[in-house]
Amino acid sequence: MIQHIRENRRLQGLLLIFPAMFVMVMLLVIPLTLTVITSFGQRDADGNVIYTFTLENYWRLLGFTEQGWDDLYLRILLRSLWLAVQTTVIVILMAYPLAYFIARSPEKRRNFLLFLVLVPLWTNFVIRIYAWVMILRSQGVLNSTLAATADLLNVPFQPLDLYPSQTAVLIGMVYEFLPFMILPIYTSLEKIEPSLYEAAADLYANAFRTFWRVTVPLSMPGIVAGTILTFIPVIGTFVVSDILGGRQVILVGNLVQRQFLDARNPPFGAAASIILLVMTLVLTLYYTRRFGLGEEIAAG
Amino acid sequence: MSAKKQSPWLTLVSILVYFFLYAPIIVLIVFSFNASRTNVVFEGVVNQGPCGPFYWYCELFRNRSVMDATRNTLIIAFTSTIVSTIIGTMAALALQRYDFFGKKVSETALYFPIVTPEIVMGIGILVFFSAVFGWINTALALAPSQRLTMGLGTVIVSHIAFSIPFVTLVVRARLHGFDDRLEEAAMDLGANEFTTFRKVTLPLIAPGVLAGAMLAFTLSLDDFIITFFTTGPGATTLPIYVYGLLRRIVTPELNALSTIWVLVVLIVVAISQWFQRRE
Numbered sequence: 329m330i331q332h333i334r335e336n337r338r339l340q341g342l343l344l345i346f347p348a349m350f351v352m353v354m355l356l357v358i359p360l361t362l363t364v365i366t367s368f369g370q371r372d373a374d375g376n377v378i379y380t381f382t383l384e385n386y387w388r389l390l391g392f393t394e395q396g397w398d399d400l401y402l403r404i405l406l407r408s409l410w411l412a413v414q415t416t417v418i419v420i421l422m423a424y425p426l427a428y429f430i431a432r433s434p435e436k437r438r439n440f441l442l443f444l445v446l447v448p449l450w451t452n453f454v455i456r457i458y459a460w461v462m463i464l465r466s467q468g469v470l471n472s473t474l475a476a477t478a479d480l481l482n483v484p485f486q487p488l489d490l491y492p493s494q495t496a497v498l499i500g501m502v503y504e505f506l507p508f509m510i511l512p513i514y515t516s517l518e519k520i521e522p523s524l525y526e527a528a529a530d531l532y533a534n535a536f537r538t539f540w541r542v543t544v545p546l547s548m549p550g551i552v553a554g555t556i557l558t559f560i561p562v563i564g565t566f567v568v569s570d571i572l573g574g575r576q577v578i579l580v581g582n583l584v585q586r587q588f589l590d591a592r593n594p595p596f597g598a599a600a601s602i603i604l605l606v607m608t609l610v611l612t613l614y615y616t617r618r619f620g621l622g623e624e625i626a627a628g
Numbered sequence: 629m630s631a632k633k634q635s636p637w638l639t640l641v642s643i644l645v646y647f648f649l650y651a652p653i654i655v656l657i658v659f660s661f662n663a664s665r666t667n668v669v670f671e672g673v674v675n676q677g678p679c680g681p682f683y684w685y686c687e688l689f690r691n692r693s694v695m696d697a698t699r700n701t702l703i704i705a706f707t708s709t710i711v712s713t714i715i716g717t718m719a720a721l722a723l724q725r726y727d728f729f730g731k732k733v734s735e736t737a738l739y740f741p742i743v744t745p746e747i748v749m750g751i752g753i754l755v756f757f758s759a760v761f762g763w764i765n766t767a768l769a770l771a772p773s774q775r776l777t778m779g780l781g782t783v784i785v786s787h788i789a790f791s792i793p794f795v796t797l798v799v800r801a802r803l804h805g806f807d808d809r810l811e812e813a814a815m816d817l818g819a820n821e822f823t824t825f826r827k828v829t830l831p832l833i834a835p836g837v838l839a840g841a842m843l844a845f846t847l848s849l850d851d852f853i854i855t856f857f858t859t860g861p862g863a864t865t866l867p868i869y870v871y872g873l874l875r876r877i878v879t880p881e882l883n884a885l886s887t888i889w890v891l892v893v894l895i896v897v898a899i900s901q902w903f904q905r906r907e
Contacts, residue, residue: 341726345734348719348792352737355789356744359752366755422645429642432634448649450893451656453850454870455886458878459652462659467668469655506649556743564745567852571874581747588751588857597751605748612743 360605367598375592385599401583405603408579411494412563415501419558420551422502423509427550428543430510431517442514445507453504457571460500464491464572492574500568505561509554516550517543552619560608580604653890660684660883667880674880684884694885697869700780704855704865705848708787713841715788716795717833723796724803741793750857753786754778757858778860786858787848794847795840802836842900 367385370378387393389401430441448456463469471487478485490496520543528538566581580600587597661681664671679686688694722728723735741749761776770776810832814824830837852867859868866885873882 337726338728341722341728341731344718344722344726345728345731347715348722348738348796349734351715351789351792352741355753355756355786356737356741356749359749359756362755362759363748363752422648425638425641426645429634429638432638444646445649447890447894448653450846450897451653451886451890452867452870453852454867454874455656455882455889456652458870458874458882459656459886461874462655462667463652465668472669503648503652506645560743560745564747565853566747567871571871581745584747584751588754594755598755601748601751604745608745609743 363598364602366595367602369595369598371593371595375594377594385596386603388596389599389603401600404578404583405580405607407577408563408581408604409607411498411501411579412559414498415505415562416555416558418498418502419505419509420554423506423513423554424547424551427510427513427517427547430514431520438518442511445510449507454567454571456503457500457568460496460503460572461491464496464499466491492572492576494573494577496572497569497577500572501562501565504568505558508557509551512553512557513547513550516547520546548619552616555615556612560612563608564604656883656886657890660880660887662880662883665879667878667883682884684880685888687879688881688884688888691881693864693869694866694881697864697866700863701849701865701867703780704784704787705845707784708791708848709841709845711784712788712791712844713795713837716792716840716844717799717837719792720796720799720803724800724806725808738793738796741790742797746790746853747857749790750786750854753782753789753854754857757782778858778863780863782858782860783855783863783865786854787851790851790854791844791847794843798840798843799833799836802833802839806832 365379366377368379368381368383370380370382370384372378389405391397391399391402426445430438430445433441451459461468465471466487466489468491470490475485475487490499524542524546525538528542533541564581566579566585569577569579569582580603584597584601584604587593587600591597659667659670661673661684662670663674663676673681674683675681676683677686719734719738723731723738757778761778764770765775810828811824814828815821819827850867852871855865855868856871859865864872870882870885
């Protein structure tokens with residue numbers, strides 16, 4: 329038996345992959361299948377799941393209810409999508425200059441500058457969001473700083489009403505995912521050969537043209553990887569919106585969470601989460617086909 | 629990319645982005661010395677009891693729920709890191725160096741969790757465990773005290789599941805340039821498979837395995853969403869505890885906790901950097 333395993337590389341490969349596949353089947357394939365089955369079910373008066381086959385939950389999410397047209401859930405889906413797009417664009421705009429700055433710094437200083445980007449990530453996710461509550465709330469750090477400045481300059485000041493709001497959620501999301509964009513963009517910028525810039529200069533390209541025609545295209549793998557690392561978690565979040573948006577900002581994540589834990593309607597929550605999954609997979613697939621696969625994910 | 633004189637605008641924008649990254653951290657640390665219990669406005673430095681300005685830090689260590697949550701978080705992180713590093717490394721070796729039936733499918737299955745929103749995986753596992761536990765509890769007609777429930781076990785198992793793909797990804801990147809001839813040379817010199825693995829393969833892939841383990845550990849420590857759906861009585865982790873606090877009144881104790889957290893992580897990173905330099 330042992331001799332057989334020693335000589336058969338196919339068998340060795342299967343033995344090595346088996347534990348990982350076992351875990352994936354038990355905790356990914358079976359759970360997702362159960363979620364799909366649940367999403368076709370109904371609930372009884374006590375909140376128990378009745379396994380039938382109905383598309384009712386999906387119709388309701390898309391706006392077709394027994395009482396007629398209601399786009400409540402459709403708007404939640406679109407809001408999540410829109411917020412994820414906004415977050416990703418703002419994060420790219422903020423991350424790019426910093427990544428570029430680090431990549432152009434003296435080599436000895438680069439590691440330290442990157443290290444500085446990572447430190448905030450090491451506080452806890454929930455705690456970072458709480459820090460933004462402290463900053464943005466009506467009597468918080470931002471308003472008191474602004475009030476003191478206005479006082480000093482002798483100009484009237486109206487406190488900003490930022491918490492809780494959708495803007496606060498956007499700020500929190502941007503903060504969470506900024507480092508995940510800086511790192512991959514830096515990795516791809518750092519790989520660019522300096523001779524390419526010299527070549528562009530020799531061919532009379534000005535700084536602006538060199539940036540658009542040389543730097544940006546070559547850093548695309550980094551942008552693609554960073555986008556995937558940002559977009560997917562943002563579209564499914566419920567924590568940031570819960571803490572910084574109060575009860576005002578409801579995203580798909582909040583919808584799923586409430587159906588499972590508060591409203592006790594697992595079939596409806598399951599349908600919402602399947603729609604979220606399909607939406608994410610379709611967008612990721614389209615995006616990676618369009619802009620090339622983010623090979624940098626592995627490096628980042 | 630070569631080092632060049634930076635434009636002042638680029639420098640200014642970079643400083644502003646760094647400021648944005650650090651402002652919340654500075655606020656967290658400063659407010660851990662706040663005299664005000666409600667922690668909304670900074671009312672001067674606390675100076676109370678034997679600990680003086682470190683009053684909230686002392687309160688923190690006296691807080692049973694915080695200490696329990698810390699213990700749970702560490703148990704979950706260590707256990708899931710060890711198991712997922714072993715399983716993830718095995719999978720990386722299989723995918724990178726062996727041909728076997730179902731290789732493409734396994735590869736896809738291992739990428740899937742990375743592109744799945746965490747909440748989808750979280751509720752999937754919740755549905756799965758409640759179905760299985762419900763079925764077992766009814767089938768065996770267990771008494772209420774013996775019933776299977778969500779807890780440390782379910783959290784650990786779920787953390788193992790979401791960490792494996794990341795470990796595999798990192799270890800595979802390291803295996804990419806691996807020279808098979810080194811192992812053949814060892815075998816030719818009479819080493820058996822086990823010795824070859826221990827003396828040749830493992831030392832070569834060790835940095836990748838360590839990087840994978842560090843990633844798994846960080847992911848586990850920081851995880852909120854999957855833990856939220858798979859936790860149960862007696863298995864509160866720090867993120868879950870903090871989230872619960874946010875719905876009530878938050879005292880500067882929480883700020884003291886985050887300050888200690890950052891310090892501990894900085895020390896751990898410094899030590900690991902020191903070890904890497906020595907190699």
